[in-house]
Amino acid sequence: xxxxxxxxxxxxxxxxxxxxxxxxxxxxxxxxxxxxxxxxxxxxxxxxxxxxxxxxxxxxxxxxxxxxxxxxxxxxxxxxxxxxxxxxxxxxxxxxxxxxxxxxxxxxxxxxxxxxxxxxxxxxxxxxxxxxxxxxxxxxxxxxxxxxxxxxxxxxxxxxxxxxxxxxxxxxxxxxxxxxxxxxxxxxxxxxxxxxxxxxxxxxxxxxxxxxxxxxxxxxxxxxxxxxxxxxxxxxxxxxxxxxxxxxxxxxxxxxxxxxxxxxxxxxxxxxxxxxxxxxxxxxxxxxxxxxxxxxxxxxxxxxxxxxxxxxxxxxxxxxxxxxxxxxxxxxxxxxxxxxxxxxxxxxxxxxxxxxxxxxxxxxxxxxxxxxxxxxxxxxxxxxxxxxxxxxxxxxxxxxxxxxxxxx
Amino acid sequence: xxxxxxxxxxxxxxxxxxxxxxxxxxxxxxxxxxxxxxxxxxxxxxxxxxxxxxxxxxxxxxxxxxxxxxxxxxxxxxxxxxxxxxxxxxxxxxxxxxxxxxxxxxxxxxxxxxxxxxxxxxxxxxxxxxxxxxxxxxxxxxxxxxxxxxxxxxxxxxxxxxxxxxxxxxxxxxxxxxxxxxxxxxxxxxxxxxxxxxxxxxxxxxxxxxxxxxx
Numbered sequence: 001x002x003x004x005x006x007x008x009x010x011x012x013x014x015x016x017x018x019x020x021x022x023x024x025x026x027x028x029x030x031x032x033x034x035x036x037x038x039x040x041x042x043x044x045x046x047x048x049x050x051x052x053x054x055x056x057x058x059x060x061x062x063x064x065x066x067x068x069x070x071x072x073x074x075x076x077x078x079x080x081x082x083x084x085x086x087x088x089x090x091x092x093x094x095x096x097x098x099x100x101x102x103x104x105x106x107x108x109x110x111x112x113x114x115x116x117x118x119x120x121x122x123x124x125x126x127x128x129x130x131x132x133x134x135x136x137x138x139x140x141x142x143x144x145x146x147x148x149x150x151x152x153x154x155x156x157x158x159x160x161x162x163x164x165x166x167x168x169x170x171x172x173x174x175x176x177x178x179x180x181x182x183x184x185x186x187x188x189x190x191x192x193x194x195x196x197x198x199x200x201x202x203x204x205x206x207x208x209x210x211x212x213x214x215x216x217x218x219x220x221x222x223x224x225x226x227x228x229x230x231x232x233x234x235x236x237x238x239x240x241x242x243x244x245x246x247x248x249x250x251x252x253x254x255x256x257x258x259x260x261x262x263x264x265x266x267x268x269x270x271x272x273x274x275x276x277x278x279x280x281x282x283x284x285x286x287x288x289x290x291x292x293x294x295x296x297x298x299x300x301x302x303x304x305x306x307x308x309x310x311x312x313x314x315x316x317x318x319x320x321x322x323x324x325x326x327x328x329x330x331x332x333x334x335x336x337x338x339x340x341x342x343x344x345x346x347x348x349x350x351x352x353x354x355x356x357x358x359x360x361x362x363x364x365x366x367x368x369x370x371x372x373x374x375x376x377x378x379x380x381x382x383x384x385x386x387x388x389x390x391x392x393x394x395x396x397x398x399x400x401x402x403x404x405x406x407x408x
Numbered sequence: 409x410x411x412x413x414x415x416x417x418x419x420x421x422x423x424x425x426x427x428x429x430x431x432x433x434x435x436x437x438x439x440x441x442x443x444x445x446x447x448x449x450x451x452x453x454x455x456x457x458x459x460x461x462x463x464x465x466x467x468x469x470x471x472x473x474x475x476x477x478x479x480x481x482x483x484x485x486x487x488x489x490x491x492x493x494x495x496x497x498x499x500x501x502x503x504x505x506x507x508x509x510x511x512x513x514x515x516x517x518x519x520x521x522x523x524x525x526x527x528x529x530x531x532x533x534x535x536x537x538x539x540x541x542x543x544x545x546x547x548x549x550x551x552x553x554x555x556x557x558x559x560x561x562x563x564x565x566x567x568x569x570x571x572x573x574x575x576x577x578x579x580x581x582x583x584x585x586x587x588x589x590x591x592x593x594x595x596x597x598x599x600x601x602x603x604x605x606x607x608x609x610x611x612x613x614x615x616x617x618x619x620x621x622x623x
Binding site for chain 2: 002
């Protein structure tokens with residue numbers, strides 16, 4: 001008896017009991033959809049973390065100026081710049097775990113070029129900024145020592161700025177006016193895309209000295225800076241360095257250990273860890289649901305197959321009398337339970353995909369569809385069908401033809 | 409399960425020739441069903457031997473028995489025993505499925521068998537759409553589709569009215585005329601009378617074995 005004949009006979013009997021077949025596969029449906037959702041959540045979180053590292057660079061701490069709050073009343077983030085280049089030099093000297101520090105001053109201002117207007121954030125910094133922030137160049141180059149030291153009017157622009165100011169793909173050597181000051185474009189950065197809160201490509205970068213002299217002289221007098229990005233030598237040292245930076249900064253700014261600091265240290269790793277942890281908890285929860293429902297589903301299949309075998313005892317006798325061998329009967333019932341579990345698997349996959357798209361649309365939660373998870377669910381559900389269908393099928397195959405024929 | 413063995417059949421010495429039409433009669437408990445099961449290769453005797461066309465059936469395993477039933481024996485039951493989910497053709501195809509015939513061949517054989525029992529226009533009907541007589545004809549078609557040497561009919565008219573019963577007996581008679589051996593189990597004298605040989609059983613033994621001159 002060929003497999004296609006077996007499948008034909010099996011679908012006949014499953015269709016004669018369609019509601020029962022679907023109810024039986026419910027456990028598998030829930031199990032498989034949980035497996036798929038679980039894997040997508042897990043790999044989605046992993047990919048998101050990788051992307052964040054890709055965007056912001058790994059092992060970075062960011063120290064920002066912050067007006068020390070007076071009795072709980074914040075004076076507003078922009079009101080004062082408490083960080084200086086001296087702080088930066090001191091940190092570099094005191095903490096050998098620091099590999100590099102990129103200082104930053106910034107302003108939002110009008111840019112004019114090529115007859116177009118655009119409002120962008122201008123950052124004044126050093127070449128370290130590109131390495132630490134994982135910026136890559138689509139075109140052109142970074143600053144030269146001489147340009148940094150002399151305060152040359154050169155600028156490197158992000159993709160969004162280029163799109164809004166220039167018609168051509170290559171804005172190199174074009175002149176843009178930042179706050180009416182002409183700058184020559186020497187580089188174009190690769191696109192990073194947006195985050196939920198900002199377009200990272202809407203940026204213009206100029207040498208720190210140039211910015212301080214020509215753009216933000218009033219806003220950042222002397223050696224004041226807005227923030228600094230600290231790159232730590234290895235991820236193991238990240239949390240210890242965060243503490244050390246706090247200690248050193250307090251000493252420099254003469255703030256006691258329990259006083260309100262006039263700076264704030266941000267650690268992306270913290271955010272990423274929290275994100276990973278919450279998706280891990282979610283995955284464990286779903287894995288438990290998946291495991292339990294697959295086992296319950298398997299038992300459900302076994303139960304219904306035992307009922308089916310009893311119901312069809314006489315039929316089995318008839319099949320044996322016209323020449324069905326034990327193997328034929330065994331295979332027929334195995335294929336039936338396999339089909340129930342595969343149908344459950346298919347519905348489960350569809351449901352899982354629905355959940356994945358629903359969740360990622362509604363919660364804007366990153367989910368990644370892993371094709372391996374679909375293959376895995378198929379293998380899972382079919383093995384459950386075979387494992388739990390075997391006992392009833394063997395029971396059917398071992399029936400004595402005479403007893404089976406006589407069964408009423 | 410006690411120590412006393414109940415012998416369903418005792419001291420049976422019987423040979424049936426190819427082309428015979430044998431009626432087996434007897435009350436319930438006479439052993440006629442057990443004899444039928446052994447003749448039909450559904451069961452093997454606990455002692456003694458049964459030979460079927462050069463096979464010593466007593467020594468065969470369940471797979472070999474299934475093969476014999478599939479190729480050489482057709483069963484016709486009192487309650488038709490058709491599969492309710494399958495239509496007439498699919499029911500007739502069933503034994504051909506197990507013999508591994510290909511789709512084209514088995515459909516051709518099934519349609520031919522249904523035509524030969526006069527059900528040409530009922531091939532796609534399900535058992536519950538057919539009358540008792542029609543259902544019994546489907547089961548005869550199923551029995552003959554694989555061109556068996558022997559047909560075992562267990563009370564084939566038992567669930568039918570007498571007019572329909574006679575039609576069924578006529579079909580069996582025609583099959584016998586074509587050379588198929590028929591073993592019929594019945595308790596009705598006029599049905600048994602179709603046989604060319606009548607065997608009466610009681611308490612597991614053969615009481616009477618005679619040629620039927622009326623036929």
